[in-house]
Amino acid sequence: MKLYILASVIIFGAVIHHAAGRDRRLSEKAEASFWEREKKANETRKKSLEELPYIHIPLDCLPLNTLTDREDIAECITTLRGLADTRIVNLTGYTNTDLKLMYGTANITPLSQYDQSYTLLVSTLQKWADILWEAGYFEEAVAVMEFALSTETDVSRTYCLLAQYYQQKGDTEKLTHLSEVARALRSSHKRQILNHLEELS
Numbered sequence: 001m002k003l004y005i006l007a008s009v010i011i012f013g014a015v016i017h018h019a020a021g022r023d024r025r026l027s028e029k030a031e032a033s034f035w036e037r038e039k040k041a042n043e044t045r046k047k048s049l050e051e052l053p054y055i056h057i058p059l060d061c062l063p064l065n066t067l068t069d070r071e072d073i074a075e076c077i078t079t080l081r082g083l084a085d086t087r088i089v090n091l092t093g094y095t096n097t098d099l100k101l102m103y104g105t106a107n108i109t110p111l112s113q114y115d116q117s118y119t120l121l122v123s124t125l126q127k128w129a130d131i132l133w134e135a136g137y138f139e140e141a142v143a144v145m146e147f148a149l150s151t152e153t154d155v156s157r158t159y160c161l162l163a164q165y166y167q168q169k170g171d172t173e174k175l176t177h178l179s180e181v182a183r184a185l186r187s188s189h190k191r192q193i194l195n196h197l198e199e200l201s
Contacts, residue, residue, distance in 0.1 A: 093186025
């Protein structure tokens with residue numbers, strides 16, 4: 001019996017040792033791969049950014065004249081007007097290494113600025129939509145969120161409210177489009193959004 005226990009301990013120890021070695025080798029391989037990509041990225045020459053998919057804010061298509069006496073809405077509109085004069089690009093899901101490989105190390109600063117503007121854009125749009133929604137201006141809120149959707153936002157609440165609205169309206173075409181946009185996301189929120197949409201279907 002003691003020999004059996006000893007043999008079991010030895011085998012268990014060997015399995016643990018093998019697993020630890022395998023994990024270490026995988027970790028070392030991943031790290032080596034990362035640094036190889038980073039080295040290549042840092043050597044990538046600067047490329048033109050003129051063909052990037054810049055986002056233009058269609059201020060004339062948004063409900064700028066609804067509840068404008070509210071300070072929180074006025075703040076959202078002011079932010080959007082300011083963003084309308086900047087370059088905005090949705091770079092969600094891309095690492096700095098990815099961006100350097102694609103556009104060159106020298107472009108990482110403007111690219112980061114474009115992405116920060118995008119983050120501010122979609123968060124402001126959802127804040128505005130939430131205020132309108134809670135005040136009962138559903139169509140206006142939907143117009144704001146549909147613009148956000150057109151930029152491939154990964155703000156979960158945008159998808160939740162739009163799905164709720166489309167379901168109530170029986171608009172299966174827009175529900176399908178909503179799911180298609182969600183499936184194409186590069187975001188880490190993709191699975192969460194899809195799970196919610198599947199629960200509603």
